[in-house]
Amino acid sequence: MRILFTMTGSWGTGSGTVVEALTRELTERGHEIAVLYPERVRNDEEAAEVAALSEEHAPAARHEVWPFPLEQGDVELYTFPLMIADPNPRNVRGAWTFKELSEDELSLYLSSFQERFREVANDFDPDIVECHHVWAMPYAVKQLNQQYCVVAHHSDQMAFHYDERMQPYATEAAQGAEYIFAVSESTGREVMDLYDVRDDNVVVTGNGYDQSVFYPRDDVDRAAIMREFGLGIPPEATVVTFAGKLSRTKGIDTILLANRRIREERDDVHFVIFGTGALEDALDEDRQDEYDRENVHFPGHQPYAKIAQFHNVARMSIMPSRTEGFGIAGLEAMGCGLPLVITRTGGLDAYAEGAVIEPEDDAALAEAVTRIADMPAGEYEALSEDALEAARRFSWPAIAEQRLEYFDAMIGEKV
Known part of the structure; x- marks a missing residue:
């Protein structure tokens, strides 16, 4: 199975941790993974930094970077926008949010992402597309008539309240998804309250942690x-x-x-x-x-x-x-x-x-x-x-197995 993940931001965030863990578990089971995400790449030094990060995070995946800044005529996106005004480890201090984008800037964001998504999808030919965050990316994927599922992380539900202009985009993204995977019961309730989706489309998955890294040790000096x-x-x-x-x-x-x-x-x-x-x-x-x-x-x-x-x-x-x-x-x-x-x-x-x-x-x-x-x-x-x-009750292997059951159902619906 070929699985394409899309991320609103880059590595070092909660959603990045989820993608990294799922990539590890799914590739161990013989599946192919590609990850599409934005990065600031303005020079050779930053390109080398991004390449090094790809070896640190999800090294078994095919990394498909969507480079910023973007320019089209007199419209420029100096960096990728954030959903809410919280810092991102791969962005600049005080980076703008979607709320601050002009209509032309938002249009450039969506059209550029669609162009990059087409390139990746045509080359990788995914069986499954999983978008992280109920936000702009799954909306753009829906406009391409591509089947997808989406993961709700709560920060995207926070953004729904913060940015009224993006509410129709997020709602359409949620309603067009085959499944919405919620990281907790409370996030699942938020999804039901905000997007008017069927309850059988919302799946509470929980999250896991890397038990090979985080475990009790008595040898730390x-x-x-x-x-x-x-x-x-x-x-x-x-x-x-x-x-x-x-x-x-x-x-x-x-x-x-x-x-x-x-x-x-x-x-x-x-x-x-x-x-x-x-x-x-x-x-x-x-x-x-x-x-x-x-x-x-x-x-x-x-x-x-x-x-x-x-x-x-x-x-x-x-x-x-x-x-x-x-x-x-x-x-x-x-x-x-x-x-x-x-x-x-x-x-x-x-x-x-x-x-x-x-x-x-x-x-x-x-x-x-x-x-x-x-x-x-x-x-x-x-x-x-x-x-x-x-x-120890929270296991990435169990979450990956659950995911595969829903991925199989999505593929069955396409046949």
Whole structure:
């Protein structure tokens, strides 16, 4: 079976993680995979960077890059647009959203994508097209009378509320899909509410995590990895990890507010924050005096293997999101045996083991972090085991097998 994935953005995001995992599982089963996605490619240096990324992410796939900038007459797209104003690791700081595009710019985006899609489809001849995000790409594919399915990740449902102009495009994309795969029960409910689609077309799949990378280890040298990243964290300090975009959506500001509360009582808790984005863009200008950056460390966007090492020297991981579709990063932390502190957002609380708080409640976050930091050894070990057991219920192989059942049904409908 030849399967073509399309991605609204590039690698390093939740949807990219899903495509990478499905590519690995499906190619191991003998299927051929191609991935079509946008990248900024303005010179030889950026082209080499993109080529290197293709070896790092889904190396078994055929990578079909849709290069930006785009130009047509006096219309130019300097980079690929984002659905919402959250940072993307493969885009520029403050990159524009679809909402900011003029009608001519949106038209160029759609027509250029269709042209690139035709090139790839004519050459690869896919049996299945799976578009990630209920957004512009599946809409454009539908206009080409191509059969497709689509994956709802929640960020696209957030974008539906953010960008009224794109609502008809997203609705048509959803209604034209053979199936809509939702990453969580809460995302599935959003899909039903927003797009007026049949409930038998919506399939809740969940997500998985790479168990060959994220697992409990006792061989990680804490002092060595702290030196590698230049982090002056004392050996007796409690380490708390976070992996996600540095954005208000992910609650990065809530962490700094909670840190202030924690440091009023103690100085032995250190936060290690992994992710892309500019911190200042996620903070409220009127609350700068309330944020405490002391004992908060920002190694930036790092490979999964490095994040897993830090999880293995941490006490817990936190995800204080204002909204979340599934939260693969939380599953990865639990796969290393870490309890989570998460917010009640409808995605994470379906599987998390640890503490659940309300969004934007920095006092509750501080209390939960302190409680787990001070938890007696026996109680903590039991919670850690619960986290690991819960994580292991989420399997990419099972998700891939489920996907193939629906792909077979789609092919049967074409015959």
